[in-house]
Amino acid sequence: MSTVLAAMLLPIAAAHAVDAAPAAPAEPAAATSPAALPEVRVDGTRENDFKADKANSAKYTELLVNTPQTITVIKKELIEQQGAVTLADALRNTPGVGAFFLGENGNTNTGDAIFMRGFDASSSIYVDGVRDIGSISRDVFNIEQIDIVKGPAGTDGGRGSPTGSINLGSKQAHLQNAFSSIVTAGSGKQKRATADLNQVLSNDHGIAFRLNALAQDSGNPARHVVKNKRWAVAPTVGFGIGSPTRFTLSYLHVDQDNIPDGGVPTIGLPGYTSPDSANTVVAKRRLYLNDALPVDPRGFYGSTSDYDKVKADMMTVRVEHDFAPDVKLQNTARYGKTQQDYLLSAFRGTAANLVTETAAGAVLDPSAWTLKRPDLRTIKDQENQILTNQTTLTFDFDGAGMKHTAVAGLEFTSEKQLNHGYDVASLGVLPDANLYHPDPSAAFKTPAAPKRNSVRSDWTTNTQSAYLFDTAKLGERWMFSGGVRVDHYKTNYESVVLTTATTAPGVPAGVFLPVNLDLADTLVNGKLSVLFKPTANSSVYATVASSKQPPGGGTYTLSTSASSAANPKFDPQVTNTKEIGGKWDLLKQKLALNAAIYRTDVKNEIEQDPTDLLYYQTGKKRVDGVEISLTGELARGWLISGGYAHMKTSVEAGRAMTANGQNSLTYTPKDSFTVWTSYTLPMGVKLGGGANYVGKLLRGTDGAVGTPAYADAYWVVNAMAAYQVARNVELQLNVNNIFDEQYIQAINKSGYRYTPGAPRSASLTANIRF
Numbered sequence: 001m002s003t004v005l006a007a008m009l010l011p012i013a014a015a016h017a018v019d020a021a022p023a024a025p026a027e028p029a030a031a032t033s034p035a036a037l038p039e040v041r042v043d044g045t046r047e048n049d050f051k052a053d054k055a056n057s058a059k060y061t062e063l064l065v066n067t068p069q070t071i072t073v074i075k076k077e078l079i080e081q082q083g084a085v086t087l088a089d090a091l092r093n094t095p096g097v098g099a100f101f102l103g104e105n106g107n108t109n110t111g112d113a114i115f116m117r118g119f120d121a122s123s124s125i126y127v128d129g130v131r132d133i134g135s136i137s138r139d140v141f142n143i144e145q146i147d148i149v150k151g152p153a154g155t156d157g158g159r160g161s162p163t164g165s166i167n168l169g170s171k172q173a174h175l176q177n178a179f180s181s182i183v184t185a186g187s188g189k190q191k192r193a194t195a196d197l198n199q200v201l202s203n204d205h206g207i208a209f210r211l212n213a214l215a216q217d218s219g220n221p222a223r224h225v226v227k228n229k230r231w232a233v234a235p236t237v238g239f240g241i242g243s244p245t246r247f248t249l250s251y252l253h254v255d256q257d258n259i260p261d262g263g264v265p266t267i268g269l270p271g272y273t274s275p276d277s278a279n280t281v282v283a284k285r286r287l288y289l290n291d292a293l294p295v296d297p298r299g300f301y302g303s304t305s306d307y308d309k310v311k312a313d314m315m316t317v318r319v320e321h322d323f324a325p326d327v328k329l330q331n332t333a334r335y336g337k338t339q340q341d342y343l344l345s346a347f348r349g350t351a352a353n354l355v356t357e358t359a360a361g362a363v364l365d366p367s368a369w370t371l372k373r374p375d376l377r378t379i380k381d382q383e384n385q386i387l388t389n390q391t392t393l394t395f396d397f398d399g400a401g402m403k404h405t406a407v408a409g410l411e412f413t414s415e416k417q418l419n420h421g422y423d424v425a426s427l428g429v430l431p432d433a434n435l436y437h438p439d440p441s442a443a444f445k446t447p448a449a450p451k452r453n454s455v456r457s458d459w460t461t462n463t464q465s466a467y468l469f470d471t472a473k474l475g476e477r478w479m480f481s482g483g484v485r486v487d488h489y490k491t492n493y494e495s496v497v498l499t500t501a502t503t504a505p506g507v508p509a510g511v512f513l514p515v516n517l518d519l520a521d522t523l524v525n526g527k528l529s530v531l532f533k534p535t536a537n538s539s540v541y542a543t544v545a546s547s548k549q550p551p552g553g554g555t556y557t558l559s560t561s562a563s564s565a566a567n568p569k570f571d572p573q574v575t576n577t578k579e580i581g582g583k584w585d586l587l588k589q590k591l592a593l594n595a596a597i598y599r600t601d602v603k604n605e606i607e608q609d610p611t612d613l614l615y616y617q618t619g620k621k622r623v624d625g626v627e628i629s630l631t632g633e634l635a636r637g638w639l640i641s642g643g644y645a646h647m648k649t650s651v652e653a654g655r656a657m658t659a660n661g662q663n664s665l666t667y668t669p670k671d672s673f674t675v676w677t678s679y680t681l682p683m684g685v686k687l688g689g690g691a692n693y694v695g696k697l698l699r700g701t702d703g704a705v706g707t708p709a710y711a712d713a714y715w716v717v718n719a720m721a722a723y724q725v726a727r728n729v730e731l732q733l734n735v736n737n738i739f740d741e742q743y744i745q746a747i748n749k750s751g752y753r754y755t756p757g758a759p760r761s762a763s764l765t766a767n768i769r770f
Contacts, residue, residue: 123554421455
């Protein structure tokens, strides 16, 4: 010890000896003073894996803590920890949002059928601020973050859902060489691989190339036969990165070849009774059906020949220029095209389609019960196109004793959709399916050879939009925000329909009848907010905002039906929301706590007068809600993302919407909760887990008899463990639905069909990073 100590002290003693030596003759001061060294400061921040500071859209100029609206941001790190692969998977991280509605009339919703705060938000999905109108299931392989903007978003994006929008922010090229890959295998024959390559081509000129790619061929752990097969590429090149002038060229191609899921019968579930009316069948049959056991939730009642083929292409050009630190221009041009070719063998569990007894009336053994599927093959042959250019100018100025940040923009958009109809006879006739043991490979009674007929619909909508936002700061405490957007649109809708006895009175059934409808209007939406900052890292605010949905909704599919909200004679659906909330950035801005209460009123809903049987826009719906969220870092290495939502919904004017007659909105859980947390331990170990709660979902009503009126509430608990096996390789194990909860994920309007929730499943992922 003394030797070591002496060795440590020797340099110090030598230095002191030098200091004590006789001084040399003095030199002139200028010659002996050391040269002054410039001060060097290194500033850096550690990225928060869960908490985002800003929304992706250029229309939101302030930090989220200073934005007077409920906005949930889901970052890719959270998505990757959970092993989520689709938009629907990722949205489970925000309460009260999900794909709860299966469809109706034997149909199944295709793509991301998302409900938010009581209303369908499927037509309000954006990619990098541009509307994405294809009805496809979106993958998150090329997504950096997802912004869920809750409340009317009409001022931001024009026509849209009454209760919010979803914006997907794509991965962009940057000035750092990097490569990562995620390879996953798991339950349900899951096989998936992604790659993310970023290559700097020129540091001096800020040029970089990024390529994201995906390949997947997976089954579904909850279902037999269902398949999710896709591949995709997304190259991006950026010029002038980090300079005042930036140019980005991006392309996305997605190719899907799936087998869709039509759900399973609700027979045997709580609330199910015989769909027969008491005066048409013997009591014995009703008794057997009422006591029937549920079917196997993995059973597939379609055909192995069903398909869902999607091709999507999207090309985006973005130019950004900073004229000065306080004046910035962004121009985004995009062309997108989505083609979907879809065929599903569906069913209806009506009394006429359930065969439980012989022709003589003897009840069969349940193992011999069958389900008829007469002419119920849902087909979609659809093409969507969008061509748009958005120009946004952001600038700061002083006026009226306040500092202002304004955003002004112009947007020109052309949208098109083409749908083809098919000859029903060409779709083939399916044999009856055994109710408890369906055979998806059974031969058709009449072979299927899908053939287009003359039925079609073709619409084109051209929209010119202008918007202006202003955020004014009065001192350090007060902020006032306002915005207005004007959209002028013109829609031409052409279709050819096959008449029936009711669709065209006076016209023989079976005639192909042309329909041509035009609609033009100007929509004006606005929002106004006041925000007070008790501290530099907190705010309380009040906001009022509006949104409008024209006849035809998000797809402008017009109708001549007197009872349809898509009839051009009706006015737009109008939404007004009032929200009061507070936001706090805690623990040195590492943790965000948000809370809000709101009221949303939707009016101009179509209702039938019981006296004259005519339709009027007298309907009104309301959602009162409370929402709380917590996102970020609790301590170093300890991350959390969670939220709770409570919604009280009602029909203020008009008929009841629910099957049980309750005055509520359908497919909207009264209470919902989500949480995910992870902790990084020493030695490269990471543990994580979370839970999701979805309250009871009331279904709609369409006259169906004996089917469950709701889907019951459920909890699902998930877990994750990861270990750094090498410097560049991490293995991650995800176990979903640990307690193997059986639940209904979505239910259709009649209540005959439902989508089973995924049972316990596991996946093993290799995260490779260089």
